[in-house]
Amino acid sequence: MYLQGTSKINQLGHLEIGGVDTVELAKQYGTPLYVYDVALIRERARSFKNTFESLGVPYQVAYASKAFSSIAMVQLANEEGLSLDVVSGGELYTALKAGFPPEKIHFHGNNKSIDELAMALEANIGCIVIDNFYEIDVLSSLCRQMNKKVAVLLRVTPGVEAHTHDYITTGQEDSKFGFDLHNGQIEKAIELVKNQSHLQLLGIHCHIGSQIFGTEGFVLAAGKIFGKISIWKEKFQFVPKVVNLGGGFGIRYTKEDDPLPMNVYVEKMVEVVKGHSEKLQIPLPEIWIEPGRSLVGDAGTTLYSIGSQKVVPNIRKYVAVDGGMSDNIRPALYQAKYEGALANRMNDECSETVSIAGKCCESGDMLIWDLSLPTVKAGDILAVFCTGAYGYSMANNYNRIARPAVVFVENGEARLVVKRETYEDLVSLDLPLKAEVGQP
Numbered sequence: 001m002y003l004q005g006t007s008k009i010n011q012l013g014h015l016e017i018g019g020v021d022t023v024e025l026a027k028q029y030g031t032p033l034y035v036y037d038v039a040l041i042r043e044r045a046r047s048f049k050n051t052f053e054s055l056g057v058p059y060q061v062a063y064a065s066k067a068f069s070s071i072a073m074v075q076l077a078n079e080e081g082l083s084l085d086v087v088s089g090g091e092l093y094t095a096l097k098a099g100f101p102p103e104k105i106h107f108h109g110n111n112k113s114i115d116e117l118a119m120a121l122e123a124n125i126g127c128i129v130i131d132n133f134y135e136i137d138v139l140s141s142l143c144r145q146m147n148k149k150v151a152v153l154l155r156v157t158p159g160v161e162a163h164t165h166d167y168i169t170t171g172q173e174d175s176k177f178g179f180d181l182h183n184g185q186i187e188k189a190i191e192l193v194k195n196q197s198h199l200q201l202l203g204i205h206c207h208i209g210s211q212i213f214g215t216e217g218f219v220l221a222a223g224k225i226f227g228k229i230s231i232w233k234e235k236f237q238f239v240p241k242v243v244n245l246g247g248g249f250g251i252r253y254t255k256e257d258d259p260l261p262m263n264v265y266v267e268k269m270v271e272v273v274k275g276h277s278e279k280l281q282i283p284l285p286e287i288w289i290e291p292g293r294s295l296v297g298d299a300g301t302t303l304y305s306i307g308s309q310k311v312v313p314n315i316r317k318y319v320a321v322d323g324g325m326s327d328n329i330r331p332a333l334y335q336a337k338y339e340g341a342l343a344n345r346m347n348d349e350c351s352e353t354v355s356i357a358g359k360c361c362e363s364g365d366m367l368i369w370d371l372s373l374p375t376v377k378a379g380d381i382l383a384v385f386c387t388g389a390y391g392y393s394m395a396n397n398y399n400r401i402a403r404p405a406v407v408f409v410e411n412g413e414a415r416l417v418v419k420r421e422t423y424e425d426l427v428s429l430d431l432p433l434k435a436e437v438g439q440p
């Protein structure tokens with residue numbers, strides 16, 4: 001077992017995170033419970049920023065809030081001096097509600113609605129990452145109606161296949177995202193945007209995928225973008241002031257994963273962007289990145305209570321927990337792998353191999369196959385590591401299971417930052433079939 005950040009085993013043999021005993025957290029807040037190691041999030045944020053600072057280049061590190069969006073999380077990103085990437089009215093609303101500086105918000109998405117774009121313009125956010133021709137139309141007419149100007153990036157699909165799960169690659173040509181870089185689409189988009197006085201074309205964005213371990217994909221993508229700049233300069237007098245190379249930096253979920261330290265990605269990107277800019281004799285653009293998973297992924301741990309068990313003789317033992325695909329859909333969706341341990345018996349010898357099942361009505365609701373644990377009994381607390389990204393944010397109410405609470409821990413203190421959903425919350429939007437007497 002590999003403990004990250006401030007996680008350690010305390011004198012009671014319990015898992016401790018941020019100086020707080022997780023067994024006590026489970027007692028106090030109930031399970032399932034998402035626990036975030038705040039110091040580790042800060043460390044990750046600083047590591048990205050310090051690398052850019054030490055290289056002395058203009059940059060922005062935007063936290064991709066789709067990985068985990070909540071008011072406290074957005075405030076933490078702000079405390080650490082990050083910018084923010086949002087992809088929906090809901091994420092934008094959360095950011096504004098959290099008091100995040102609008103000028104540091106970047107709005108993404110392949111089908112932003114008119115209302116969402118109007119909300120972004122109303123809030124005077126920093127920039128909109130335009131994804132397609134329809135959006136150019138909608139945004140420019142909204143800007144005219146609202147008498148607003150806005151900075152924009154154009155998202156391109158550079159035709160780079162990142163080596164990751166098919167559903168989480170985004171940079172390949174056959175993708176729903178962005179303007180194709182090679183078939184003339186991006187040139188048409190540049191021309192259209194340049195002709196709109198309400199849109200200020202800042203630069204180019206690309207994002208090649210997620211959970212990527214090497215730097216090659218980023219180098220290739222940057223190369224393809226810079227390969228077009230002399231044409232754009234000559235045809236449209238357009239030289240990007242910003243090149244956003246997206247997020248996607250891989251993290252360690254299990255011992256099979258061997259991620260690069262985050263500074264390596266940044267150093268490579270800076271080297272490549274500098275090299276291309278010098279060759280083209282253009283001013284060095286600002287380099288923007290937008291990590292999600294690599295900021296919050298390994299800082300999150302989910303605590304579950306163990307309940308029932310089922311032995312299938314000569315095949316396996318299923319051990320069920322009080323959550324599952326409702327709080328972590330990644331194993332079911334991407335065959336994602338996780339590690340886990342008994343938080344209340346961290347020093348006990350592993351004596352059996354079990355498979356961790358969720359409680360949803362789906363055979364595919366399995367969190368971990370073949371996990372070595374001490375002999376498990378009902379009431380034990382299972383900690384599943386590295387659930388900080390795309391766990392809570394992809395949680396759902398399948399089977400009308402209430403979403404867990406979220407707790408931040410730091411320096412020996414725990415703070416509830418998202419309340420557990422109640423049954424009442426679950427029915428709060430429902431309306432009866434028939435109006436009750438006296439009601440409309």
Ligand SMILES: Cc1ncc(COP(=O)(O)O)c(C=O)c1O
Pocket residue numbers: 064067085108170207209210211246247248249290291292293294389
């Ligand atoms: C446009 C964009 N930016 C940033 C991210 C964040 O990716 P990750 O969480 O892998 O860093 C994503 C998700 O893949 C994305 O689609």
Ligand SMILES: N[C@@H](CCCC[NH3+])C(=O)O
Pocket residue numbers: 066168170210211330389390
């Ligand atoms: N949600 C995905 C990654 C896609 C992120 C957004 N483009 C995951 O859990 O790995």
